[in-house]
Amino acid sequence: xxxxxxxILWVALMAHGIFAHASAxxxxxxxxxIVPFSTGSGSDTTARLLSESLSKQLGVPxxxxxxxxxxxxxxxxxxxxxxPDGYTFLLGSATTNAVNLSxxxxxxxxxxxxxxxxxxxxxxxxxxxxxxxxxxxxxxQYLEAAKTGAVQNPTCGSGNSVTLIACEMFKKTAGIDAVxxxxxxxxxxxxxxxxxxxxxxxxxxxxxxxxKDGTRVHxxxxxxxxxxxxxxxxxxVAEQGVPGMLFSSWTGVFAPKDTPAHIVKRVNAAVxxxxxxxxxxxxxxxxxxxxxxxxxxxxxxxxxxxxGRWKEYIEQANVKIN
Numbered sequence: 001x002x003x004x005x006x007x008i009l010w011v012a013l014m015a016h017g018i019f020a021h022a023s024a025x026x027x028x029x030x031x032x033x034i035v036p037f038s039t040g041s042g043s044d045t046t047a048r049l050l051s052e053s054l055s056k057q058l059g060v061p062x063x064x065x066x067x068x069x070x071x072x073x074x075x076x077x078x079x080x081x082x083x084p085d086g087y088t089f090l091l092g093s094a095t096t097n098a099v100n101l102s103x104x105x106x107x108x109x110x111x112x113x114x115x116x117x118x119x120x121x122x123x124x125x126x127x128x129x130x131x132x133x134x135x136x137x138x139x140x141q142y143l144e145a146a147k148t149g150a151v152q153n154p155t156c157g158s159g160n161s162v163t164l165i166a167c168e169m170f171k172k173t174a175g176i177d178a179v180x181x182x183x184x185x186x187x188x189x190x191x192x193x194x195x196x197x198x199x200x201x202x203x204x205x206x207x208x209x210x211x212k213d214g215t216r217v218h219x220x221x222x223x224x225x226x227x228x229x230x231x232x233x234x235x236x237v238a239e240q241g242v243p244g245m246l247f248s249s250w251t252g253v254f255a256p257k258d259t260p261a262h263i264v265k266r267v268n269a270a271v272x273x274x275x276x277x278x279x280x281x282x283x284x285x286x287x288x289x290x291x292x293x294x295x296x297x298x299x300x301x302x303x304x305x306x307x308g309r310w311k312e313y314i315e316q317a318n319v320k321i322n
Contacts (some may be wrong), residue, residue, distance in 0.1 A: 025237055031089065119296075134218065155198050159184065185207065
């Protein structure tokens with residue numbers, strides 16, 4: 001019995017020694033940062049700037065690998081099933097790590113518990129856009145006309161899961177009957193708004209950058225609880241008669257569940273260092289993104305809250321896909 005206890009103690013000590021060595025040795029090989037969207041997307045651009053900084057801070061190459069498809073679920077599922085050793089991370093988003101959880105619960109291949117959130121990156125503004133030449137000068141006018149039948153064939157364009165739910169919640173809360181038209185991207189939806197083929201669309205500001213001169217589309221409202229400082233002249237949806245529309249896009253870094261806490265903490269610190277850098281400030285200013293630095297604990301709380309909030313939105317909008 002004594003010999004057995006000694007053997008157990010020896011094994012435990014050996015394991016502790018190996019773990020301690022691994023902790024001190026991390027990282028000792030290239031790290032992969034998976035982007036679940038295509039090359040050239042907003043997430044991809046952010047990931048490549050972040051990877052440059054992480055490579056310098058961690059002392060090993062941080063390689064960006066794109067795995068697009070199925071609304072971001074292919075790349076996300078890949079990371080969810082990856083070995084939790086600190087060498088595979090996900091550039092996740094509101095779409096992949098909040099909306100999709102409740103929108104595709106049966107076929108997604110991962111759930112909230114599949115990841116640990118390492119850090120938030122930034123929050124993007126979601127706006128409601130009309131054609132620039134629209135006869136409706138603001139959202140309140142449009143809603144009044146829609147409710148009296150003066151709007152012919154009202155349509156709402158969406159280019160991802162976030163804006164899809166925004167369309168459905170907007171119709172329900174505003175009390176109007178409109179057809180939601182899905183697109184492969186918010187940019188494509190805005191293109192049809194500009195061309196007059198679509199009544200209006202919800203989109204993140206990054207996708208709207210080509211239209212920022214206001215000659216083709218008009219930003220009529222933002223989905224927030226108060227006006228943004230950078231868009232002080234643009235009223236919220238709530239100010240114009242539709243409360244409860246608190247939608248924003250966001251990005252963050254995720255690791256597979258069971259990734260060691262010391263690794264998560266180290267990468268969190270490196271990500272936060274990048275958020276203070278000129279490259280991050282310039283990128284977020286360009287895309288209208290609001291930088292958000294969080295600790296590991298704050299990131300976990302943010303993740304839980306967002307997953308729960310989007311589940312409520314989907315239930316309220318009665319959106320059922322599978």
